[in-house]
Amino acid sequence: MQNIDTLASWIEQSGNIVFFGGAGTSTESGIPDFRSAAGLYQTEQHLPYPPEQMLSRSFFMKLPEVFFDFYRSKMLHPDAAPNGCHRMLAKLEQAGKLKAVVTQNIDGLHQKAGSKEVLELHGSVHRNYCMGCGAFYDLEHIMATNKLVPRCPSCSGIIKPDVVLYEEPLDQQVLFGAVEAISQADLLIIGGTSLTVQPAADLVSYFQGSRTVLLNMDPTPYDRKADLLIADKIGEVMEQVERKLGI
Known part of the structure; x- marks a missing residue:
């Protein structure tokens, strides 16, 4: 509870928050992540090709039929609903505290929850x-x-x-927008990401503010640098914070 109190207090004191998130942000919405023990890359061992290979540009161009079979069955979740994290971030934006969501996700759940300033590093299935x-x-x-x-x-x-496949560059305009938002933030909340996918993971190094919060179930390379580390379900954490703040 002390960590929840601390996060709620920091959010209350901040006026320029940026959230940087990955696949773990949406697992509580029923969308699997990639690299955890229950993630897509670990559980789909029966496939004819490794998932990372099927999600590459060269594979898409060579075998589009196999790509779309995998893409439709594993990457599309049209009925998924925003969870407590998505909803809380939207409320923080509406309150004028959150300035941007920088996401590696392609599911569109941040927008579905009501967020407007969403920088999608890897594009969108929509x-x-x-x-x-x-x-x-x-x-x-x-x-x-x-x-x-x-x-x-x-x-x-x-x-x-319009999703960024392996072997494809990130959209430069989105990337520059993310750098600008993160570099100007006074509080950076990192959630649901292993911080291993480049160049997206390097974006957190542009943060120049005073406080970094890391919400992730599994250890990351950034754990030692975080000012507050919470290894719990991000949706549940944000719901508790929401109740603390009464928003």
Whole structure:
């Protein structure tokens, strides 16, 4: 409880909070993470190819049918709902305290909870573009198409999800926005991330504020640097903080 009290107090004292999150932010919404013991990379050993290989640009270009079979079955969770962390962050933004969410997630749950300033480092499953003509398609179109590989009705080009695959660079505008937000924050809350995926994990090094909070079930390379470390479910933690603050 002391850690909850401390986090609530720091949030109350802060006016420029940034949240940096990863897959662990959404596990309580029923979306598996990648690198934990129960994560996608550990449990999907029966697949014909390693998940990391199937989520690469070269694999997508070479075997789009296999990519989309895996993508639809393992990466899309259209019925997932925001959990206590997503909802609390949205409330902090509405209160003028939280200035940005920087996320490695592609599920769109922060926006679903009401957050407006969300910097999606790895893109979003809710945006899809034709590789031929650039036409936009939403997630519903990808889910509803009868063909294994979704193609544009206008030009027959492959419709690619606007997600950053392995071997692809991050969007520079989003990356610069994340650097700017983190460097200006007075409180950085890091949650649900192993801090091992580069270059996203290096973004926390731009923080120049006074307090860093790390909420993660498993140890990370950043544990020693955190001013407050809470190894508990992030949604439950944020719900407790919400009750403490009465927002």
